[in-house]
Amino acid sequence: MSFLFSPQLLLAAFVGAVMELDTYFVGMTLFSQPIIVGGITGLIFHDLTTGILIGSIVQLIWISPPVGAYVPPSSTAIAFTATALALNLPTYVTQSNPQELMMYHQSLLMYSIALGVAAGYYVGQADIWNRKLNTIIVHIFEPGILAGRQSSVFAVQLFSVLAKFLKDFIGIVLVLGLGVELAAKIYNSLPSEVIEGLSRALWLMPVIGLAVVYELFRSKFGSMIHIVSFIVCYILLLNNVINPLFLTLIVLIVCSVVVYTFVWKKKDVLNGKK
């Protein structure tokens, strides 16, 4: 059976389209964030670890909220497409040198993320079409709404959500169903320098994410906390002194105490409260 009609792809497309609804149109509960989407897509294609790895990298890079009229790429679509491609491409990709398996694996992950970004841009732009379509749907049902029919209000909501869902479902089936083999053919034709370069780029992806979060939270006070936290944790973790999960808990408690002392208590003292 072709991948285009496999139940796995249809399930993935259904889950992906439902999750896409949560990005903006319904709820915005965070279920659609890459860290969750990556894991779920990984589960569908039987490799949770790769899904979580891609999801967490994409999450950090595209953690910032959209500002103003700028339409960002859909981070949900990036995580979903990148994970699905990373887990299906190996079937079609030929490795010229088995000794460089690790490099090929890394470059394939990076290649999938890059294609995921392209898909994310497409979905971001396609959401603009959805919003234009919503205007038409509202116009169609407006006479009914103004005549007092509650069913017309419900119909506007239903058809808008349905249009978004169907567009994403069909988009995912077509992009993955037809795109995996094409993407593999392109990958197979890449020069070894490009493969090596993609492998190097993967190494830098988490650094982009860390820098994005740093800039999002940056303040004089916050930067000081970041430097102290980084140096202390780096030394402790390098010498294997403490369990990282326990260390995270300590960092959160210490940060909360510091914030209480220097942000809230200071304010009370200035206001004359003790």
Next chain:
Amino acid sequence: MEKNKVIRTRDLIWSGMKLNFLQASWNFERLQNVGFLFSIYNMLRKIYIGNEEGRLAAVKRHMAFFNTHIFFSSAALGVITRLEADISDSDIKKKDTEIENAKMGIMGPLAAIGDSLFWSGIRPLALLLGAGIVWITDFSLPGWVIASLTALVAYNLPRFIIKYFLLFKAYFNYKDLFILIQQVKFQEIMKSIKAVGMGLLGIITAIYMVRNEIHITDNNVVMDDVLIIFWFLVISWALRTKKSVSNIFIAVVVISILISYIT
């Protein structure tokens, strides 16, 4: 029965749930208008029971432009429902103007507070916490489940509390609502969220550097760490000069490929 007595707690809860669909039919013409009407409709039916003309006028009113932050929209819903019930129907034009003015007056401030608190504060902090736990637990299934639940709770708990608190406060005591909002120390809250986020980022950066298994130098860990810090500073600088994340992503891929051709 007085009109403001016909709305019960369950009506408000039901409308609050329907606010999850506020942006379902977001359109470029009047933005969230149908989403807002969809949320308030069940209460309009009760307020205007036996008054078809009043209900149609209210429906027409709420087909006008509406746009605010999705989670803070509950405050607008509460206030507007209260005004729909309280203002007399004797002069529909006057009622239209009063409600329209109230809507216009509260949409902007609510959107500003919501954007700042959720999009720049609670949301990235919850996601950073989730991503951090995933890295700490080595991308394992239990770690991912804990990370996902932590992020979901850290984000959705304040979302739920704020949404319903504002809805009930706005409906039952809207005059005090604005005094209350003014009293909330948003600057301090944001400063606290950012400081805790930075502390968390410190440990995540340390974990990435200590556990990083991809080496671009010949297994020279110190050189790798120096390069990570160098690139971190370069990318931070690029972000500070308003370069978009996507452009930085493309630049990193292109530079990495170029380096491979050179070396």
